[in-house]
Amino acid sequence: MAQIYLASRSPRRRELLTQLNIQYDLVDGDIDERQLTGESATDYVVRLASEKAQQGWRNSAQDKPVLGADTIVVYQQQLLGKPQSQQDAVQTLTLLSGNKHQVITAIAVCYQQSIETLWVESDVEFADISKDEILAYWQTGEPQDKAGSYAIQGIGGQFVKRIQGSYSAIVGLPLYETKQLVHKVIQQL
Numbered sequence: 788m789a790q791i792y793l794a795s796r797s798p799r800r801r802e803l804l805t806q807l808n809i810q811y812d813l814v815d816g817d818i819d820e821r822q823l824t825g826e827s828a829t830d831y832v833v834r835l836a837s838e839k840a841q842q843g844w845r846n847s848a849q850d851k852p853v854l855g856a857d858t859i860v861v862y863q864q865q866l867l868g869k870p871q872s873q874q875d876a877v878q879t880l881t882l883l884s885g886n887k888h889q890v891i892t893a894i895a896v897c898y899q900q901s902i903e904t905l906w907v908e909s910d911v912e913f914a915d916i917s918k919d920e921i922l923a924y925w926q927t928g929e930p931q932d933k934a935g936s937y938a939i940q941g942i943g944g945q946f947v948k949r950i951q952g953s954y955s956a957i958v959g960l961p962l963y964e965t966k967q968l969v970h971k972v973i974q975q976l
């Protein structure tokens with residue numbers, strides 16, 4: 788029997804949750820992901836995770852907690868989302884090349900009127916990457932649905948020199964923190 792609902796389309800999040808041995812059913816948590824004017828990166832990512840969990844709650848049978856999550860990539864206060872085009876991805880990866888950026892993942896667990904949230908920030912340092920490498924990477928199809936136009940768990944892993952923080956959070960769900968938060972909410976039921 789499932790213990791929670793997961794409000795996510797992301798195959799990475801499903802795999803990470805399976806790693807925790809948490810049984811889940813899927814529910815639709817689609818929301819409008821636009822950033823509000825003046826909203827900080829952390830406020831934004833926490834709000835999106837919360838809205839996904841709340842939307843999931845509305846779409847569920849409302850008999851189990853709902854987990855939602857969101858991941859963003861930030862370079863010098865600038866939010867680098869999923870690429871809209873090849874040009875967009877080239878621009879993003881050119882900014883990340885040879886520099887350090889942050890990946891922030893927020894999770895939210897919603898049950899009835901209450902919601903618990905947390906966020907995890909990691910630093911990622913990229914090697915220098917050439918325009919040719921960026922173009923070849925775009926051709927693999929991997930950057931398309933990834934925040935910051937790369938996947939550390941895939942081919943993009945070769946661009947990463949160093950990380951400080953949580954590897955699983957960069958992929959999409961911080962394993963340690965997710966386990967703590969889900970168990971805390973389940974115990975309160």
Ligand SMILES: Cc1cn([C@H]2C[C@H](O)[C@@H](COP(=O)(O)OP(=O)(O)OP(=O)(O)O)O2)c(=O)[nH]c1=O
Pocket residue numbers: 794795796797799800839856857858859860890932933934935937938939940957958959
């Ligand atoms: C930086 C980075 C991001 N990503 C992914 C994780 C997220 O799936 C995605 C960020 O987009 P999100 O909007 O957080 O998630 P999503 O749209 O894929 O899924 P859902 O909203 O349904 O839960 O980028 C990686 O897979 N690897 C990485 O190294």
